Amino acid sequence: MLCSRHLRQSATWTWLLVIGATFLPGALVAQDAAPGGLGVVRQIGKPESPTRSGEQLEQITEEVSAKLRCPVCQGMSVADSPSASARAMKDEIEELLAQGYSPAQVNQYFESTYGEFVLLDPKRQGLNWLIWLAPGVIFFGGLAGVIVVMRSRAQDPPVDEDGDLDAYLDRVRARVGTHSTRE
Amino acid sequence: MSKPSKKTVGSSKRRLNRWVLAIGFIVIVPTVFLFAKSFSFDKEFIESPLLGKPAPDFTLTDLDGNAISLSSLRGKPVVLNFWASYCAPCVTEHPTFTAAAEFYQDQVQFLGVIYQDTEPRIEAFNQQFGAWGPTLIDPGGKAAIAYGIYGPPETFFIDREGVIRLKVISAVHPRLMKETLDALL
Structure with a gap:
């Protein structure tokens, strides 16, 4: 009798442990997003990493915040912006990372x-x-352009670019009464 | 040594100039375009990825301390407006919301969510202009993040099944309000 009661109690505890192990992680995921309790349901899934804290959490929060744009700023990251919106986002990032969400999941x-x-x-x-x-295209394109120009300048002999210059000079010399000696 | 003809040299120079011009054009135009694109910021042209998706659920308290859950309102269209007392377009659209709330009454649920503002200021605003629906407090701005708010006012039209059908950035026009709600009813 005692033995069977003991067995029943053991079975009950085993079942409680099984149920706890099955549903506790889910309950932790939904902790912030518990329907019925105050909060917001985040559509983000379950954490992929272990929970974080301390210096590690601080560092990874900075890294993730530096790659997300502050929504009310001009080209500033969440990490750099002092705005209230960016602060709220940074807090959210930290909270998610602390719960064990990966940077990829947060992004x-x-x-x-x-x-x-x-x-x-x-x-x-x-x-x-x-x-x-x-x-890269701009850099190498510019570099190629410079090389092409420099090569063409090195190959080209100096020439008189103004085709009309000789004729004009001949006229000038004719006017002043001298003959052109230029080939 | 023969001297290159002036015509040949001139045409090769022109060819070279055309190449330099073409390379410059190919390089400079995309650069200017990219810079213009990255420095210009108009949130009205950013399409919400939430359109056509289930509205993120939340349970928030209003200024009177009543807890309101979005999922509990399933079955009727919801107009969810993120606003603040310091925002000029929020003042502009306020009569539109007041009139719509009076017109549709129980057919549509109007909800306001405070965006980065203080309760005393919101209460003062409501006393001055009147409240058109429950004003929800969003601690930590988590609801604003879940809805991807760039700045107030932003309004979401949620259908009976809880799916976001329209997001309006800036003040909602009265005609848009009526046409959208008539389509959702």
Whole structure:
């Protein structure tokens, strides 16, 4: 009797542990976004990394914030902007990273709400390649241009570019009564 | 040593000049375009990625302390307006919201969310102009982030199923308000 009660209690505890292990991570994910409780549901999924804190969290928050655009500024990152909106975004970034979301997940979340414009580094796809390749094209194009010009100048002998100059000078010399000695 | 003819030298120079001009054109035009694009910033031309997607759910309290959940309003269209007392277009669009809230009454739920503002200022604003619906407090601006707000006012039209159908940046025109809500009803 005692034995069977003990077994039943053990089974109950086992089931509680199984249920806890199954649903606790989900509950942690939804902690900020609990329907019924105060908060906002973030459509971001489950954290992919372990939780972070301290100096590591501070450093990674700076890194992620530096790559997201402040929505109310002109070309400033969330990390650099002193605006209230940027501060709120930075707090959100820190909170997500602390919960174990990866930088890629955080970027994805902000992109899913603000659009690609929020990313300071545009994705390497489609027309964005123009932005990534333009500096190299400009540099090497300019360099090629300079080389072509310098080579052509080195090859070309100095010539009289003004074809009418000789005729004009002949006229001048004729006027002053001298003959041209120029070949 | 034969001297190159002036005509030949002149035409090769012209060819070279054309090449330099073409390279300059190819390089400079995209550069100017990219700089102009990166320095110009008009949020009205940024399309929200949330259009056609389920509106992010939230539960926030209004100025009277009542908790309001977006998901609990499923079944009727919702007009969700992020606004602030310091924002001039918010004052401009206020009569449009007041008139729409009176016109549609229980058919449509109008919700305001405070964007980066203080409660005393919002209360003073509501006392001066009147409140057209519950004014929700957004601690930490999390709802604003979930909706990708660039600056007030921004308004979302959410259909009966909770899907975002339209986002309006800047003041909502009365005609746009009516046409959109008539289409959602």
